[in-house]
Amino acid sequence: MYSFCLLKSTLAVLQAVAYTPSMSLNIVIVCGSVREDRKSILAANYAAGLVKEAGHNAEVVDFVKSPLPFVDTPVSPGDLKGNYPYAEVMQWSKIATNADAFIFAIPEYNHGYSGVFKNAIDWLYREFHHKPVALVGVSNGSVGGARVIEQIRAVCGAYALYDIKENVMVRKVQEVFDDNGQLLQPIYEKQFKSMIEALANAAEAMKPLRK
Numbered sequence: 001m002y003s004f005c006l007l008k009s010t011l012a013v014l015q016a017v018a019y020t021p022s023m024s025l026n027i028v029i030v031c032g033s034v035r036e037d038r039k040s041i042l043a044a045n046y047a048a049g050l051v052k053e054a055g056h057n058a059e060v061v062d063f064v065k066s067p068l069p070f071v072d073t074p075v076s077p078g079d080l081k082g083n084y085p086y087a088e089v090m091q092w093s094k095i096a097t098n099a100d101a102f103i104f105a106i107p108e109y110n111h112g113y114s115g116v117f118k119n120a121i122d123w124l125y126r127e128f129h130h131k132p133v134a135l136v137g138v139s140n141g142s143v144g145g146a147r148v149i150e151q152i153r154a155v156c157g158a159y160a161l162y163d164i165k166e167n168v169m170v171r172k173v174q175e176v177f178d179d180n181g182q183l184l185q186p187i188y189e190k191q192f193k194s195m196i197e198a199l200a201n202a203a204e205a206m207k208p209l210r211k
């Protein structure tokens with residue numbers, strides 16, 4: 001009887017360990033548009049909601065609320081060792097440093113990513129090292145930011161950012177979200193959720209690289 005009880009409690013402990021949900025992660029969602037009436041913010045906020053639903057912390061970085069100056073330092077910001085000359089950049093650096101993973105929600109402008117976005121990531125360097133990023137391309141055309149996603153992939157390596165395969169291409173964004181950010185096309189929910197799940201898995205797996 002005693003050994004049966006011991007076996008049962010051992011199994012319960014093993015099960016608890018096996019099914020312990022992953023720790024809560026800090027996921028930072030960057031919106032790459034500062035335009036009046038921009039749509040990328042709707043995709044960024046929608047992703048943030050799903051990140052929270054999945055039990056993680058979500059922070060949307062919106063450069064309308066905290067604009068960044070252009071990179072203007074005499075040396076590459078990566079060589080400044082975190083001593084940035086602007087309070088806004090220090091704040092962006094702090095947010096990125098605390099992140100376990102990123103989602104970049106970036107508009108397609110003339111077949112490329114926005115200047116606002118590139119300027120923002122060029123301010124930082126080590127803050128991104130060995131962290132995963134999931135890419136969301138946003139366009140009002142039918143290509144859904146596919147070109148943006150591929151172009152961002154081309155530069156991720158420079159920041160030692162690991163761009164996961166799973167992404168979301170938000171085509172004809174004006175038909176995907178209403179003005180309040182409500183999702184109008186349910187098919188996107190599954191895509192965002194799969195992407196976030198893959199991102200969280202990558203973030204967990206990459207933690208030892210940053211120790």
Ligand SMILES: Cc1cc2nc3c(=O)[nH]c(=O)nc-3n(C[C@H](O)[C@H](O)[C@H](O)COP(=O)(O)O)c2cc1C
Binds near residue numbers: 109138139140141144
């Ligand atoms: C400067 C500029 C260039 C654009 N170029 C494209 C483009 O090449 N392809 C496309 O599908 N949409 C293009 N758009 C439309 C955006 O995809 C659209 O505004 C979408 O809502 C995403 O950008 P937003 O977050 O700034 O709203 C362009 C918009 C701007 C402002």
